[in-house]
Amino acid sequence: MLIATTVAILVAMFLAMIRGIVGPTFYDRILAVNMFGTKTVLFISLIGFVMGRPEFLDIAIVYALLNFISVIGVLHFSGSVEFRHDDHDNSTVEKDS
Amino acid sequence: MKDLFAVIMLAGMYGLLSASFFVTMDAVDVAFTEASVGAGISTLLMLTTISMTGRYENTTRHRPMLALVVVFVTGSLLIYGTLDMPYFGSAQAPIQLHVAPHYINNSMSEIGIPNIVTSALASYRGFDTFGEVVVIFTAGVAVWALLMVNVQRRKNTEIDDANNSTHEQHFIVRFVAKMLIPFILLFALYVQFHGDYGPGGGFQAGVIFAAAIILYSMVFGLNTARRVISQPIVQLLTAAGVLLYGSVGIVSLLSGGNFLDYNVLSADPIAGQHLGILLIELGVGCTVASVMILIYFNFSGRKNDRELEEHKETT
Amino acid sequence: MDIVIAVVSAIFLLLGGFLCVTGGVGILRFPDFYTRIHATGVTDTLGAGLILIGLMLQVPDVLVLVKLVIILLMTLFINPVATHALAQAALKSGLSPLLQSKNHKGG
Numbered sequence: 130m131l132i133a134t135t136v137a138i139l140v141a142m143f144l145a146m147i148r149g150i151v152g153p154t155f156y157d158r159i160l161a162v163n164m165f166g167t168k169t170v171l172f173i174s175l176i177g178f179v180m181g182r183p184e185f186l187d188i189a190i191v192y193a194l195l196n197f198i199s200v201i202g203v204l205h206f207s208g209s210v211e212f213r214h215d216d217h218d219n220s221t222v223e224k225d226s
Numbered sequence: 227m228k229d230l231f232a233v234i235m236l237a238g239m240y241g242l243l244s245a246s247f248f249v250t251m252d253a254v255d256v257a258f259t260e261a262s263v264g265a266g267i268s269t270l271l272m273l274t275t276i277s278m279t280g281r282y283e284n285t286t287r288h289r290p291m292l293a294l295v296v297v298f299v300t301g302s303l304l305i306y307g308t309l310d311m312p313y314f315g316s317a318q319a320p321i322q323l324h325v326a327p328h329y330i331n332n333s334m335s336e337i338g339i340p341n342i343v344t345s346a347l348a349s350y351r352g353f354d355t356f357g358e359v360v361v362i363f364t365a366g367v368a369v370w371a372l373l374m375v376n377v378q379r380r381k382n383t384e385i386d387d388a389n390n391s392t393h394e395q396h397f398i399v400r401f402v403a404k405m406l407i408p409f410i411l412l413f414a415l416y417v418q419f420h421g422d423y424g425p426g427g428g429f430q431a432g433v434i435f436a437a438a439i440i441l442y443s444m445v446f447g448l449n450t451a452r453r454v455i456s457q458p459i460v461q462l463l464t465a466a467g468v469l470l471y472g473s474v475g476i477v478s479l480l481s482g483g484n485f486l487d488y489n490v491l492s493a494d495p496i497a498g499q500h501l502g503i504l505l506i507e508l509g510v511g512c513t514v515a516s517v518m519i520l521i522y523f524n525f526s527g528r529k530n531d532r533e534l535e536e537h538k539e540t541t
Numbered sequence: 542m543d544i545v546i547a548v549v550s551a552i553f554l555l556l557g558g559f560l561c562v563t564g565g566v567g568i569l570r571f572p573d574f575y576t577r578i579h580a581t582g583v584t585d586t587l588g589a590g591l592i593l594i595g596l597m598l599q600v601p602d603v604l605v606l607v608k609l610v611i612i613l614l615m616t617l618f619i620n621p622v623a624t625h626a627l628a629q630a631a632l633k634s635g636l637s638p639l640l641q642s643k644n645h646k647g648g
Contacts, residue, residue, distance in 0.1 A: 130551040134592060137558030144565030148577075149239060156574055156631045158235045163623055164568060164581045166265075167616070168561065169242050171592055173249055173257075174612065178596060184424045185249060186608040187417065188258050191434060192245070193612060194410055195266030197619040198441045199238065201399060202270045204630040205444045206277045396629075402622045406615075 135175045142168045159203050166196030230283055234272050241265030254425040255343040262433040267518055270440060274525040338496040339422040339503065347427065348503040352486040355506070356471055359513050363468045366517030370461075373524040396445065403445040410438040418511050422500075428507040432514025439515075440522050448526050457523060460516050467513030474505050546598050553595030560588035573639035574631060582624035589616045 142165055149161030170189045177185030241264035248257035329346050337345045347355055418431030443451030475486040483490035488502030567580030593613045600606045 130554055134554045134558035134595075137562050141561040141565035144562075144569055146239060148568045149235060154574060154636060155229070155231050155235075156627065156636060157577065158232055159627060160574070160577060160581060160624075161568065162235050162238055163627070164564070164585060165239055165242060167585045167589060167620060169246060170612065170616070171561070171589055172246060174593070174596060174609070176246075176249055178599070180252065182252070182254070183600075183602065183605040183608075184254055185257075186605065186612065187425055188245070188249065188254065188261055189612055190413065190608065190615070191258065191417070191430070192242075192261045192265075193615050193619060194406070194413070194434070195262060195437060197406075197623055198437050199266060199269050200623045201403075201441065201626060202273055202444055203235075204626050206273045207630060207634065396626065398622055399626050402618055406618070 131175055131179050135172065135179065138168050138172045138175065142172065155207075159200060163196065163200050166192065166199070170196070230276050234269060234276070237272070238265050238269040241268065255341075255427065255430075258425045258430050259433075262430050262437075266437055267433050270437070271518075271521060271525070274522060274529070278525065278529055336495075337499045337503075339500070341422055341424065343425075344421050344427050344503065344507075348506055349488060349499060352475075352506065355510065356475070356486070359468055359471055359510050362517050363464060363513055366464055366513075366520055369521050370524055373528060400445055403441055407438050407442055410434065410441070414438065414515075418507060419504075421507055422503065428510030429514055431507075432511040433518065435511070435515040436518035436522070439519050443522070443526070448523070448530055452523065455519065457520075460520050460523070463512050464516040464520060467509040467511070467516065470509035470512065471506050474502055474509070478502070550595045550598035553591050553598070557588045557591030557593075557595060560584045560591065564588065574636060575628065575638045578624050578628055582620060586616065586620045589613075589620070 145161045145164040145168065149158050149165065152158045152161060170193045173185050173189045173192065177183055177189075241260060245257045245261040245265060248254075248260055329342060329350060333342045333345045333350075334340070337349055339345055414431045414434040417426040417434060418428060421427035421431070439451065439455060442454070474488075474491075478487045478490050479485050481490040486502075488499045489495040491498035491501050561584065564581055564584030567584065568577050571577045571580055590613060593609055593616070597606060597609050597613075600609065
């Protein structure tokens with residue numbers, strides 16, 4: 130049961146990673162990283178139970194907090210001028226690769 | 227990929243993957259440090275950097291072929307040199323035969339704390355940890371010295387106006403941050419002092435503490451954060467951590483033992499070890515937290531100054 | 542009694558895992574950024590909640606239970622706020638949602 134759920138979470142992490150690599154706008158990438166972080170929290174908690182060492186929950190708590198702080202940080206820095214996303218950028222020149 | 231922002235996001239994901247690998251290899255402390263430093267603070271500090279340098283990588287003016295050849299040759303020489311080393315995890319490697327069994331067998335009786343990683347880091351290898359703390363301190367001082375060039379004093383009212391206008395809309399974020407920050411600070415203290423019994427210790431606790439202060443300064447504005455934790459105090463704490471660590475060593479010298487020999491710090495050697503480990507972890511936590519906060523404050527301070535200049539030029 | 546707890550816990554875990562995979566599929570297949578936020582925000586929080594409740598039922602020790610409750614509360618607070626902040630920042634910086642074409646009639 131635990132192992133099946135762990136495999137499911139791994140699949141979800143992999144799908145989020147694909148969106149993080151592909152995603153056209155960078156907000157897509159931030160979303161993918163946020164989702165990856167939440168899945169990592171769950172993955173670490175589950176692995177802690179699978180391996181019988183509940184100390185891993187401390188790492189899960191730290192990771193959840195740092196995930197939140199990173200997303201808020203990225204959004205705070207995206208408010209400065211260089212990061213403005215103009216809509217017509219999507220259709221004409223695409224600078225991301 | 228020329229978009230540095232995307233590169234930072236992917237680097238954050240990579241840090242998380244490494245943390246997951248360490249967790250599956252049953253190395254809890256390392257995973258903790260990797261998750262907090264590699265995937266948390268590094269992302270934040272790199273973001274502050276590219277907010278000042280620009281989002282896209284400049285086109286290189288020279289062809290990278292020569293550099294690639296040098297890297298390839300050096301890499302293959304290094305790999306050739308490691309072919310003689312014993313296999314990863316083999317039981318015949320020299321480290322497994324002499325030092326590691328001594329630590330694993332004697333840690334509980336000599337030091338008396340369950341977490342062998344902390345006992346090895348803080349007591350058996352205390353000199354190495356002292357070196358790490360001094361390196362962090364030196365790096366912080368170097369960054370600060372570079373960033374202090376061309377600092378100009380501005381009136382506080384202008385910066386407050388600029389900060390307030392961008393933060394009024396984020397009511398929900400401010401509310402939740404207000405609720406979370408005391409919890410994060412408390413958790414940092416828990417990790418610091420629980421390092422003897424579970425994963426944790428000074429480095430991770432310092433990083434979490436700094437992350438809480440950085441969250442506060444991002445959500446509420448840099449000047450409010452500067453009023454809460456003033457820069458002279460942060461500078462003082464940076465040095466105080468290293469000083470604390472060194473003083474523990476000197477006190478044990480003056481008490482008749484070797485440098486950083488905790489057995490002489492108290493009447494009972496085991497109590498002496500506990501006291502020594504507690505004090506040096508505190509020193510490590512102090513220095514790490516203060517250096518991170520110092521770097522972040524200086525980067526944001528320069529960004530604010532530059533934005534104010536641009537704002538003045540356009541109005 | 543033990544078998545009931547084990548079965549209930551297994552149901553919660555599997556349901557949570559299924560929701561997480563659905564969220565992952567959603568983030569790849571939805572057409573626009575704002576719809577993708579819906580996919581992750583809802584399924585992430587709910588899936589995490591169910592998995593954590595499933596784990597809580599299997600726990601032998603009070604301290605571990607308290608830590609799991611802390612993670613659950615934090616996830617319930619943090620995830621929606623992060624998605625809200627993300628959507629607000631995207632809207633303010635000009636990313637417009639994919640709206641229906643103008644010659645679609647009625648609801």
